[in-house]
Amino acid sequence: MSRLETRLTKLLDIEHPVLLAPMGNNSGGAMASAVTEAGGLGIVGGGAGNREQLETELGRAGNSRVGVGFITWAIADKPEIVSVALERQPVAVFLSFGDHTPYVDEIKRAGVLLICQVQTVEQAITAIGSGADIIIAQGQEAGGHGMTARGTISLVPAIVDRAGEVPVVAAGGIADGRGLAAALMLGASGVLMGTRFCAAEEALWQPDMKARIVEANGDETIRSSVFDMVRGPEWPAPYDGRAVSIDAVERWHGNELALRENLEVERAAYAEADKRGDMGTKVVWAGEGVDLIHEVQPAGDIVAQTVSEAIAMLTDEKTYSLV
Numbered sequence: 001m002s003r004l005e006t007r008l009t010k011l012l013d014i015e016h017p018v019l020l021a022p023m024g025n026n027s028g029g030a031m032a033s034a035v036t037e038a039g040g041l042g043i044v045g046g047g048a049g050n051r052e053q054l055e056t057e058l059g060r061a062g063n064s065r066v067g068v069g070f071i072t073w074a075i076a077d078k079p080e081i082v083s084v085a086l087e088r089q090p091v092a093v094f095l096s097f098g099d100h101t102p103y104v105d106e107i108k109r110a111g112v113l114l115i116c117q118v119q120t121v122e123q124a125i126t127a128i129g130s131g132a133d134i135i136i137a138q139g140q141e142a143g144g145h146g147m148t149a150r151g152t153i154s155l156v157p158a159i160v161d162r163a164g165e166v167p168v169v170a171a172g173g174i175a176d177g178r179g180l181a182a183a184l185m186l187g188a189s190g191v192l193m194g195t196r197f198c199a200a201e202e203a204l205w206q207p208d209m210k211a212r213i214v215e216a217n218g219d220e221t222i223r224s225s226v227f228d229m230v231r232g233p234e235w236p237a238p239y240d241g242r243a244v245s246i247d248a249v250e251r252w253h254g255n256e257l258a259l260r261e262n263l264e265v266e267r268a269a270y271a272e273a274d275k276r277g278d279m280g281t282k283v284v285w286a287g288e289g290v291d292l293i294h295e296v297q298p299a300g301d302i303v304a305q306t307v308s309e310a311i312a313m314l315t316d317e318k319t320y321s322l323v
């Protein structure tokens with residue numbers, strides 16, 4: 001099979017420009033290892049920095065070369081979790097959602113690459129200025145947490161234009177080879193996918209959540225802070241999250257001040273319905289690319305399929321002719 005070599009594949013010493021998003025409670029060691037063994041880079045989701053969970057999942061990654069990701073604002077009260085990750089000599093530490101600067105020196109001293117996920121051009125410039133080795137440009141189509149800010153198709157080239165030699169990776173709404181081919185055309189050096197890997201066999205999510213990803217479409221997703229308000233914990237501004245819409249979002253999105261007045265009742269109702277496994281209530285984080293996911297597959301197959309589809313798109317003249 002041909003390969004797509006980019007600045008990203010060379011820097012990370014990987015075969016394919018496909019990264020697994022560090023999804024907390026979902027991108028465990030087994031999935032990260034499967035993505036790496038398939039030629040991409042698996043990144044274990046360290047989430048808010050639960051040490052026991054992190055050590056377990058890094059153990060499950062075995063000897064595979066993987067990265068580790070954290071939710072930056074959520075580890076502010078336990079910065080030592082970064083040292084715990086660095087002891088394992090990961091390929092990279094991936095920081096999203098908050099001020100990464102307190103961690104830069106330690107990561108660099110350990111000889112580990114720093115990946116910063118950003119949502120605006122200004123954040124990208126700051127991250128590059130403070131030493132980020134790779135920038136993830138996350139558009140608001142993305143599943144899970146992010147910002148109501150920019151769409152992937154304009155954010156990626158805008159950051160590429162300001163990034164110099166630093167590889168830029170596109171994230172948000174990319175779920176197949178068409179997205180990878182498009183990202184490369186925008187000047188990205190690769191893609192980071194989360195939602196597509198939610199339907200991987202190795203993902204930590206329960207089967208009913210994976211089934212919801214397979215059946216949902218992008219029209220059903222919405223970016224809202226109501227998900228975190230009813231489920232808890234709440235995230236600091238400006239972060240919100242995209243998931244398949246639920247009853248509480250239908251009732252309260254756009255009316256968050258009134259929700260705050262009723263929060264206790266809504267939280268109790270959410271907790272109750274969650275216990276029953278009610279999928280009309282449960283938060284299933286998903287990006288707009290969820291339409292493109294049709295089955296639960298091994299993570300390695302997702303990497304191989306995405307790359308072969310992209311190569312076909314880039315070399316086949318079926319979609320256009322040069323005349």
Ligand SMILES: Cc1cc2nc3c(=O)[nH]c(=O)nc-3n(C[C@H](O)[C@H](O)[C@H](O)COP(=O)(O)O)c2cc1C
Pocket residue numbers: 021022023024026045047069070071095096117138141142143144145171172173174192193194195196198285286287288289
């Ligand atoms: C279920 C889920 C959980 C996520 N958790 C995290 C996380 O813990 N840390 C993080 O940096 N990003 C997280 N993200 C966002 C991803 O890093 C990435 O930006 C996003 O998945 C890309 O868009 P896509 O879902 O359309 O592929 C999560 C995304 C999903 C879908």
